[in-house]
Amino acid sequence: MITPQPRQRNNSPKRTVSIIGTGSYVPEKILTNADLEKSVETTDEWITTRTGIKERRIAADGEFTSDMAAKAALAALENAGITAEEIDLIIVATVTPDMFFPSTACFVQTKIGAKNAACFDVSAACSGFLYGIEIAQQFITSHTHDTILVIGAEKLSSIVNWTDRNTCVLFGDGAGAAILRHRAHGHGVIATRMGSNGELADILKIPGGGCALPTTVENAAERHATIQMNGRETYKHAVTAMVESARQVLDDAGLTPADLACIIPHQANLRIIEAIADRLEVPMDRFMINLDRYGNTSAAAVAIALDEANRTSRMKVGDYVLLVVFGGGLTWASSVVQW
C-alpha cells in the first residue's frame, strides 16, 4: 500500500502553467503507401493527393499503447530534467487503451516508476491530448497538483479494418507526451478551449466492443470493433470546428492569427490543414506537419508534432503557439501557449 503524500494547498489566485518538457515515440516498422497497394485497392498517388500521407508506423505485436506512452513519457522527463517521482498526476488520452481497465495511465505509472502519481485516461478520440492539457492546466491553476504528465498514445493498427481502403490508409501508431508544471515566472498556457457535438457521433466511431454491441463469436467476423467513418462529413466538420475553435481561443488570448509563430494542428489530412491555413489567413510554413511520415495517430498526433516542433526549435522563447485538434465525438479543442 502506498502512503498518500501530504498535499500543500495554496489558495492564491491563478498561476502560470508551463510545458516544461516534451517527448515522443513511434514504432520502428514503417508501412508505406506502396505496401498498402499490395493489400487493398489503392494507389500511392490517391493516398498522397487526397491526404498527404506517405507512410505510417505500426507497433509490433507485443507492443502496447502503454509501452509507447511510457517511452514518450521517459523522453519528456529527460527533456524536462525531472524524475518520475516528481509527477503527481498522469493523464493518458487514448481510444486504444491496453484494456478497458485498469487505465493505460496506471500501466504507464508502473512502467516509468511514477509512484507518487494519480492516474486516469481521457476519452476524447483525436482531441484527447488537448483535453488532457486543459485538465492539467485546471488542476495546476487550482493548486491541487503541481507536475502533470499528459500523454496522447495510440495503437490504431489494432482497431483498423485492414480490408477497408476508406480508412486503413489514414491511421498509424505512436505516442507523444508533455509535462506541465507551475512556473512562478515565465511563459505558459494562455488559453484553452474544448468543444463537443454528440449529435454527430455516428460519422466517426467504433460501434462494437463496448456494452452496446459486445464482440461475440457470432459477430466477430463483421468487424464492428473497428473504425467506421464517413470521410466527407468528417472532413467538413473538421475544418469548420478547428477554424472556429482556433478563432475562439485566440480571442480569449487577445491574439490574432498573425501573432502566431507556429501552429500545431491535428495531423489527419494535409488538405484539412490547407483549408485551415486559408481560412485563418496564415501561411502554410507556420504549420508543423508530420502526417506525411506518421499518418493520423489520433490522440498522439498533436503530441508527437509538439515534441518534434520543440526538438527542432520551431518555437523560440516568447513565441505564441496554437495547438488545435478535432476528432470523433465529435470533439475539438485548442490551446494557445506562449513558449
Ligand SMILES: CC(C)(COP(=O)(O)OP(=O)(O)OC[C@H]1O[C@@H](n2cnc3c(N)ncnc32)[C@H](O)[C@@H]1OP(=O)(O)O)[C@@H](O)C(=O)NCCC(=O)NCCS
Ligand atoms: C477520407 C478522405 C481522405 C477521403 O477523401 P475524399 O476526397 O473525401 O474521397 P471520397 O470519400 O469522396 O471518395 C472518393 C472516391 O475514392 C475512393 N476511395 C476511398 N478510399 C480510397 C483509397 N484508399 N484508394 C483509392 N480510392 C479510394 C472512394 O471509394 C470513392 O470512390 P467512388 O467515387 O467510386 O465512390 C477524406 O474525406 C478525409 O480526409 N476525411 C477526413 C478524415 C479524417 O480526418 N478522419 C479523422 C478525423 S480525426
